Structure formats: structure tokens, C-alpha cells
Amino acid sequence: MNQPCRDSSLPANDRVNEAQTAHCGITSAAQEAYEPGTRNCSARNSSSLPKEGSISFEDIFKAIDKDKSGAISMCEFRDFAASLLGAKPPVDRPVTPPVDRPPVTPPVDRPVTPPVTPPVDRPVTPPVDRPPITPPVDRPVTPPVDRPPVTPPVDRPVTPPVENPPIDTKGNFSTRNGRIYDPSGREFQPRGFDIDNPQVALQDVDKIVGDWSVNMVRINATQRTKYGQENNYDKELMKKIVDEYTKRGVVVEINDGIGKFANWGSISTGNELKERVEFAKEIAEQFKDNPYVWFATPNETGGAIKANSAQDKAWLNEELAFNEAIRSTGNKNMIVQGDAFWGQGATAGGESAIIRHAAEFKKFGNVIAGQHVYNGSPNAENQLTNAVTKLRDAGFAVIIDEFGYVNQGDGSNPVKTQSGSDAVFKAVEKLGIGALPFRWATSGDDKVYNFTRDIRGKGPRTAWGEQIWRMTHAD
Template sequence: MSNRLAVAAATILVLLASVFVTAQPASAATGIHVRNGRIYEANGQEFVMRGVSHAHTWYPQHTRAFADIKSHGANTVRVVLSNGVRWSKNGPSDVADIISLCKQNRLICMLEVHDTTGYGEQSGAATLDQAVDYWIELKSVLQGQEDYVLINIGNEPYGNNAATVANWASDTSAAIRRLRAAGFEHAIVVDAPNWGQDWSHTMRTNAADVYASDPTGNTIFSIHMYGVYSQGSTVTSYLEHFVNAGLPLVIGEFGHDHSDGNPDEDTIMAEAERLGLGYIGWSWSGNGGGVEYLDMVDNFDGDSLTSWGRRIFYGPNGISGTAREATVYSGDPGTDPGTDPGTDPGTDPGTDPGTGACSAAYTTVGDWGSGFQGEVTVTAGSSAISHWKVTWTFPGGQSVSHGWNAAFNGSSSVTATSLSYNGQLGAGQSTAFGFIGSGSAPGALTLTCSVD
């Protein structure tokens, strides 16, 4: 979460940054990495983050959130952890489980220490050095996960105290060097000061020097956009500065409203898409302290999207329409599993080795008058199946505008086909796919399920 105002800039450092970033050798990369100011997977495929934050450290029981976040199209989840300074520590076994959940649900995992929030202004906040101590404690469960995990050293590590903000560059560089000296090869993400919003332009001015402190060249800068970014021109100016300088940037947090002002989420999302920058919205569920409106779903119910949830997932430049799954999960750098026509590359699309039937059942899980959210559950019959197809025609002219967990063809007369990861079902097993529809919600749908 975040706060405050704006001022300052840099010029000569911009040119130096561009030269330095371009000069970074690709051979230094392990797993997710930076090259020429962009973010890539180990196989050289560019990766643009589209995801949300999940407050795991305060709600560890809600592990279903990972599957639900994926079901709405995200390719990344930013996971809130604690190093034990302000909240209960998430130990190695817990973090290992989180990474496993990310991988099971085909999500890239950005892990962050939240205890550093507002250091210098927030009483009891942890230092970046304490955050690094924690990451080093976790080294045994993080090593080998460079294809799947980014390390966000500390959330919003400085408040607005000018004396401590002045140390942001030196402290951040020192933290990066400590992690590299300890043997970490992961992509590292560093948050801006000023509660993440960098209204003082401290990160913007010093980014080139901080980037140069990483001997692997695999540091990514993270800006949090709340009330400081209420004007579209402010959003564009900040993002373009990093892009023009050849410095890697992600919008690590943003919302549709905030206690310090009303951020321009439409411009944030549109400019991220135009510039090819990642964004991660705040947050899945569980907000308190007067900012409950930042919840994307009601009470961790993945089937009950709030207005903010509908906006970030299914609105213009939203996650569902712009996210591309990491190719580490597909094994094919040239294709997007989310647009797979419905065949499993390991099987013949014309045959079903598990010969069997399937059934499908429809439920309306959300209705807001001009649109609705539907879910279809597919269940295999008495024999295993390797792929499925569900067809239907809406009774009142409704249409599908967005969908997930299936490949969709048609809008009013619809065919939904299994993807490579959810077509294989054992006898009696079920899976589900969902969609956002335009028009009034149908009372029922007549569905035909086949396994041709």
C-alpha cells in the first residue's frame, strides 16, 4: 500500500543508463532475467507480468487463491511474506509450499518481504538489511527456482522521511550486492521509496547507478501507483522515462482508488500495454483499514468479483485479455498456452485414448445487469478422457466477451475446448472453466459435452 506527492528528475544518468543496460551480457542470465531493459525467460522469450498481489502472510489459510487468480487469466502472483519483524515469519517450508502452489497453477511467483513498508516513518518497520538476512535464510528453498521466482527484496522500503529516503540508493545497492555475494542468481525486484510512489524521484534519478551495482544486470525496478498518479500525464512521464533509459520497470502495485487520491488506473493499464511493461494490481482480497474497496473478490471467493476485480481482469487492457502464460509451463517459446485451440500436443487430436463420455453443467456466479459471470463444470463419465468440448447457444442473444481455462470460439453460439493442461480427466473427475458474458444472465443453458 502507498502514499503522497511529486517533484525532481534526471538527464545525464538517463543516457548513461541506456548505454550500460545495452551492454549487459545475456550470458549472465539464469532463469528469468533482464536484457536491454526488458524481462525475459531463460529460453529468451520476453515475459510481461500481468498479475495481482495476494496477502498470504496474513491469510495463510487461503491457498485456494492461487488457483482462483490463475482462473481469471493472471500469469504472475506477488506474494506477501513476513520476515518476522512485524508479523509472524513465513518459514522455509511455508515458502516452499507457496512456490509449489505457483508452479501447480502455472504462475510466476514474485515473493516480497512486507515488513520493510514505510521504514523511517512507520514505527517498527524492518530495514532492507534485515530483509536480506531473511532471503539468505531461505536460500535452500529458493535456489533452483530461478525460472519461476523473482525476489522483491522489500515492500515500499522507505516512507517520506527525507533523511532515510536519501539512503535509498546506497541501501538498495548494498542489498543487491549482498544477495549476489550469497549466490542468488534470481531476478531481483526493488521497490521505490516514498511508500513505493517515488514522488521525490529518488528511484528515477538513481536507478542507473543502482542497476550498475548488480554484477549480473538482473535488477528490475518497481513503482507503486496510487494517489500520486491521479493524472495520466504523470503516469506516462514516469513510465516513459524508464523505457527511454533502457531500464527495466514493473508497476508492482496500483489500485483504482486510494486514501491518498484517485489513481488513473485506465492510463496505468493502457500505458503498460503500449510500452510492454508488467503490472501487478493490489490486491486479491483481505484489505482493511478503510481500503476494503481494493479487494478484487469478496471474502476470497474467486467466483465473486468486485467492481475492481471486474475492471482489472476483464476491462480494457485487463489481465484476461493481455496476459500471456510463461513459456516455462508450455515448453514452447513460440506459443501461448492460453490461446491453444484445444488439443494436447502430446496426443492425436482426432482420437480419445480413454474413450468415454462427459457432461457439463452451467452456473451463473455473478450478475450486474449489463453483464454476468458464468462457470461451466465438465465431468468425465465412466472412463478417462484426454480432451473435451462443450457447445451451447445463448437463448437471449447474450455473448462471451472474455473467458478462461478453455479456448473459446464464437460469441452467441459458443464452442469451448479444453486446453493442454485441463483436458485429461480420470473417470468421474471434474474441471471448470469460466467466462464473462454480455447481456442479462441466462437462467439456464443447454450444454452439449463431447470427447470427439
């Protein structure tokens, strides 16, 4: 209902021009109810206000009844009644429903109600349970302990460049922190033995791999009787050997067996060195796509060599030429770098030429240090431990690719080098190095190093053979 003259917006207790205000609001409402568009209250001082008695209470009540929006206030009604009746008290006041309106507005009670709700208990209950639920003290401690063994892959691409800068080892064996890792990234610890005769290596593959559970063998590439037989290397035989072993997941270390009757410890120069280089290129080219084929440098060349001597320079020249020949073919496989002092380096108290020339060897990438151990000293264990530590500090993983002790032929009563052999078995367990005992006996002469009472693994195992068996079958 349109009310341009409504005074109810004023405070209820505003008594200014009380009579006129009352007449204006009520009169306008009543007239609007029965005479729409007629408003006598266009101004507060209008002289056209109805005379006393011209609007009856019935008219007022009808107007109130029509006014659904409550535009006519209790105050207007009361003031208008007083102006009409004068001093006469309005008998009908109790009828006015405004008495019910005050209780309808309970804003006074609302603010009192919220405290009644039990929020006081809510914050109290959860906090009591939360402290025991939060055991983060143990969480950060446990995971970090387990992550390093599982997180080696994170470090693999970062660390190898320190030891093998020129070589991309993806899909190949690699070294890191003195350890060897296979192409899948798992640590690889060589456990097997030497086999002198290639034919026997091929014939006994099931027994060697199946029964003795080896993961690596070291095989002579050829049995030349002298230098100069340039085409004596049997490529087809070696391919068959490599195929049979590597398809079983076994690494084959090809040993340069050139010159079977050459002087032990001699250093190759001139044409002799040229022949070694050509042989290295030939085998490297043949197996460059098979990462399970490793290459051993010339076997046990160089005796007791002093640093910066002519022998030292000649030995280094021989070794570098051999390694360069392998890498010149694009072959990235592992090179087992032999040491001076008849291959024993510092394992028997001598000096390691590998450590002395570490920078020159590491430039080829994927080079590990090969050591031979035939040490009869009671201090053999300490000497071997010190040698392994120094080689690792120089940036090399270590493999003992020859070791053993001489017995009486039937495998009993070792007469020498047992202390060095025992030291190797301990180092395999304590230091995690690889080891290949010498050797799988193929003839009666080999009985002095045999693993069983008879050749080629036949008969009961010797005491020496029992040690090898436990090593190759260890987890």
C-alpha cells in the same frame, strides 16, 4: 598405301613439271599395286620413267581401284592420260568418278545453313516473358518487416550485457530494451495481483491461476509483528507456495514483509538492516535454482527524499545491502528494485531514487524497476508515462507491483486514486509494462480494495474487478 613420292599434296592447279609429276604419281601407284616395293619415282628427274604405252589404262584403273585412300588424284590421272595419248582427247574421261567429289564437299553450303536455323526467335521469345516474372521489387520489402519479431534471439546475447553486465542470464529471466523475457526467450508481461496472506495464497491457487489467469503473484514472505523475531520466517510454507505456483508457470515475487507494524516509509539501519540482510540471504539461498522466484526489495521505505541528503544516502545503503545479500548466494534471479517516495518514485510527480542511483543498481544485473501507483491526480496518465519512459531510458524494465483505488467496500463508487489506476491499465496496453493490482482480499478490511463483492474472489466482480479480469485475460 605407302606413298613416299606422292605429289597430290601440291595444289591441283600447280603445273610445274606437269608431265613428270603425272608420270611419277600414277606410275608409282600402279607399280605399287602390282609390284610392291618397286618405285620408279624416287626422284622427279629420274630417267627410269616408263616409256609411252608400257602401262595401260587397265593397269591404271586397277591401281585406282586398289587405292582405297584416294591417293591418286584426279589431276594425276588426267595429266598421265594426256602424256600417254598426246593430243588425242581422252575419250574415257567421263568415266572418272572425281566428277562426284566436288559436290561431296559442301563446305560452301554449311555456313549458309546456320542462319536458316531459327535462333533468331529464341532470344526474342524468352525476354518477352522474363520481365514480368522478375518481381524482386516486392521481395526485399516484405521479409524485413517480419524478421525483427522472429530475430529477437539474434540480439538477445548481445544486448543484455548493457543492462546486466555481471549476470549470465542463460536459463533465466532477462531484460532488454525495457522489456522482460522468460527463460525460453519469449517476452513476458507480468499480469496478476498482490496476495497479502501466504496461507490464502496457497489455498486459493487454483482459483487465482485457473479462474483469474494470472502469470505472476506478489506474496508477503512473513507476517512478523515486530523486528527482532529472527526465526519467524516459515520456509516450508513458502516452499509449498512456490512449488504450487511455479509448476503452473506462474512467477512468485517474494515481498519482504518484515515488521508488519513498523513505521511506514522508515529506512532500516543498524540491527534492523542486519535482520533484513539475513532474511534476504535466507530466501535467496532457498530459491536460487528456481528462476520463477523473484525478490522485492524492502517495501515502500523512504519518503520524499532529496538527492544527496542524509536520507538519500541511508536509503541507498539499505537497498544496496539487500541486493548484495541476494547476489552473495549465487542467486541470479530477478530483483524488483523498489523506489523511494513510498515506493511511487516519479509516478506521482516525485523524484525517482532508482533513476538517481541507476549505475549502482544495474551492477547487480537482472534488476527491474518496481513502481507503486496510488495517484489521484487528473494528470496521472502523463505522470506515469513520463516515469516509465525515464526508467527505460535509464536501462530498466518496469513493473507496477502495487496499484489500486479505494471503493466503498462493496466495490462501487470509487472515492480516490481511480485516475492513477486507470492510467496503469492504459500503460499495460500501450507501453507493455507489467502490473499487479493490490490486492486479493482475504478479510473484511480488504474490501476497500476488493475485486469481487465478497472476499477471496467470491460473488460478482466489482467495476475495479472487471478491469483486472480483462487485463489478466488479455492476449
